[in-house]
Amino acid sequence: MSKYDHKKIEAKWKKNWEKSGIYKTGDPSFAKDSAGKPKYYVLDMFPYPSGAGLHVGHPKGFIATDIVARLKMMQGYNVLHPMGWDAFGLPAENYALKNKVHPADATAENIKVFKKQLGLLGFTYDWSREVNTTDPEYYKWTQWIFLQLFKKGLAFESYEPINWCPSCKTGLANEDLEDGKCERCGSVVEQKPLRQWVLKITDYAERLLNDIELLKEWPEPIKEMQRNWIGRKEGINIVYQIEGSDKKVICFTTRPDTNFGATFVVVGPEHSLISSITTSEYKEDVEKYVSAAKNKTELDRIAEGREKSGVFTGSYCINNLTDYKMPIWVADYVLGNVGTGMVVGVPGHDKRDFEFANKFGIEIKRVVVAGDGDTSPITKIEQVQEHEGEMINSGFLDGLDIHDATRKIMDRLEEKGWGKRVINYKLRDWVFSRQRYWGEPIPLVHCEVCKNKKYNYIILHGYTGTADQNGPGRGDSNNWRPWVKVKLEERGNKVFCPNLPNTNEPNIDEQVQYVIDNVNFEIDENTVIVGHSLGGVVIYKLLEKLNKKVGKVLLVDPVVSPEFPDKERLNVKKSCDWKFNFEKIKKLSDDFVVLGASDFATIFEKDLRFVADKLEANLVLAKPAEGHFTAEEEPVVLNLLNNTGWYPVPEKDLPLELPKVKNYEPTGTGESPLAGIDKWVNTLCPHCGGPAKRETNTMPQWAGSCWYYLRYEDPHNSKALVDKDKEKYWSPVDFYVGGAEHATRHLIYARFWHKFLFDIGAVSNIEPFTKLQSVGLILAEDGRKMSKRWNNVINPDDVVAEFGADAMRLYEMFMGPFDQACAWSTKGVIGCRRFLEKVWVLGEKIKDERLKINGDNNKNIEILLNQTIKKVTEDIPAMRFNTAIAQLMIFANEASQSSILNLQSFASFLQLLAPFAPHMTEELWANLGNKESIFKSAWPKFDPTKIQHSEITVVVQVNGKLRDEIIVPVDIAEADAKARALSTEKIKKWLDGKEPKKVIYVKGKLVSIVV
């Protein structure tokens, strides 16, 4: 009898699998054996190849996906199970700096180590599909996606103060913080004004939130974390006029119901309004307070706790509901980036406001009475009622429940023009630049000449409607046009912004002629034409008629056909013949942009797509400040006209490679180290061809991981980030396994990019990951996190060497519930090793006479096998590996003690164990005489008629306590079961001659007797 030699067996089968290529994934288009098979895409969160190598915690998720992949293979699926490297970013760069190696070399070395370590565990990865985020052929497409975002106005330059880590010397996103500290190095972050690129993830906030509903197979806690992170709040912006001034204070609140109790207003110290409302008497105090607040770090604020501070500005504003004169204060408990940066103080019903008012002697009013009926004045913080009650002292709200009151007062405030309902999010836009070396270069070029070039603008309005159709005083000529005109003129541009004739009953030809007759400059390639709504039609006709090339055309929610989703517009229908020569128009500018309202409330989506398609325009969908872009200020419109001087690197020049340089130390100046490489920075403007400079910031670590799962589907495509047919076949990812710590970063970012890619037609689903599973941490044997610092790290290489990869795989799955944290136990590994040896011995006994008998199984074994097939088949996809393994152990224990074991039963058992312990089962499978891999065999099926014994034990309870057991046939009738239960000696004793009041029979389980 030979011994179980894991080293020999594992080496043999690794080599064998590699040679036969059984884990190569077939693509549907060219792989013969994958045709007709259903696909299954199972994915791990790809690792960050750090310098420390893998510890035993890392592979836990990988083992799980490998087990699922092997099960699915055996169940006849075409399985995609890839692996790759997320290798850009701070950790690699900091490691490189510390060890004085180039990050590119360090990364390559780390990947080599990781790959070797993973190789030991016998995974089914198809390494021909390996991706690496630092490979130019990969990040070419990361850059490409960035450029698409840029072209849609979703990537913009900002100078807002952001989180700055003084030790890592880079700006950080909100998601990169932990308790106000840099998540990487633990330094306290500062707020630093910095030029940076920002992605407008907030444009997707609503969809990211709503579509969580679609994620039926995601863990509830992860979804809840995402909901909280997005933080949607419905409320109202209430406008208060400042006394003796034309300035206003606008306060966001979710609790307007308490507004009769508002007695003051607080402005955050960052707010630009402060200087203009502070009276001379208080100027000095306010300035002192503001500058002190600006110098406070996050840590200072935490240290101060809830102790309130603040200064009075000298100004008052009027609460329209009560005519109360509310003093306006400045205080740092109001945050500049939340809501409107100003808060209306209701000290009776908000604890923070109470503390503030109490400290500074501001009046405290009670407007809500809670269940206790107490209507006395509020003098203590414990009396502050925040979340329930009924209105008092609140005029027309009196007697209402707070929720009804909220609705009623919102209606009233809007009706009176004193407020406007708004939705606010906690989610901030994604700060996307890092002032560091080791990241994807942002593929943009800045041209001062182009930036400073002046243009002549024509801004055309649409149909203003009649009083009965659009309401009095509301019309498209009354929108953002004057605001945009002023902004453009401030920059030295000429602007022609006419009120077109007959706007109620427009005639397009007449309006076109009006423009031609009245424009006070030459229309040429230096002209930018903007048209809103029906103004779009004026542009089509104007260009057709002029037949001259212009610089740029921006169509803002343009009319394309006389049909509208909301209502009929007869006068619009009559305004022209609706025949446009788009072929001709297309040639009259190289730069068409269609800006559409993403709710498609006024212009059909199909119309927008049609015109964008015809004109080869860049279609930008955005949420207007007011429906159909009719607000006085529409920043999106201005952004699209704003000439920032930034131009995308032409797609043919991608990838824009990161130059390999000797010196890549962060500068700490707010510039990236790339800024010092003149040869790289100086380039030509893609727009005018003159000298220009490259963007030198790089992308954050999370960029490459936003879309890597798509690249696995088609890893070597040089024409697109993924081939459409392959994407359609493989996407979405069926099963995604990774750590819960990614809930509010990678998983939000990836969902954001995926939705964007869907919008531009690059992918076919709106969500990337169908089913998500989080992995629980493996702690060290001492119960702490594994860390060099504690010297408690366990290296998988050692475990594999001593006990074998199969034992390690088995143990990690047996430790406990998969998503739960659990401490490592070497004793536990030994237990799993013993189990494998037991199976090995069974395999060896095959040579023994009794096992060669191909006759009937022992009946118990037969039933146990069927139960085991059922349990393992159900438990693996549900990630209940621990109970699946327990069941396999039960079977092995029973089989070891049985005198008869059918050969076929043992083979089935090996198949069930194979996903967990692939090497050993493959060896034993071959020993049985099989020529093909066990993973090419079909997964066993159980016989439902054979999972139950013919006789079962039914327990008998008297008054809920277990008193006896009876053995009965499985199909015993209820009356018989009851009769048998009542007639046993023990039960008779417990009944003591009394008549049972009630007898309950639960089929196959128990008889419960009530006395």
Place this chain on the structure above:
RNA sequence: GCCGACGUGGUGGAAUUGGUAUACACGCAUGCCUUAGAAGCAUGUUCUCAAAAGGAUUGAGAGUUCGAGUCUCUCCGUCGGCACCA
């Protein structure tokens, strides 16, 4: 403060829709084997009472039920997330 998850032997943990609590594994104990140790095998192992019979037991307490680890309420504790978020 708010939101979420969880609390079962000496340990990791099992337990369909409420239906035999403690499966499986570790550890421990005793025995076999061995010069000895290790490994292996066998038996036992929730607690309590010397044993049997019995009783108690799923963080604590109450409730619903013939029956609660599982459902409801209150409290305590642990972990995770968010946080002067208006």
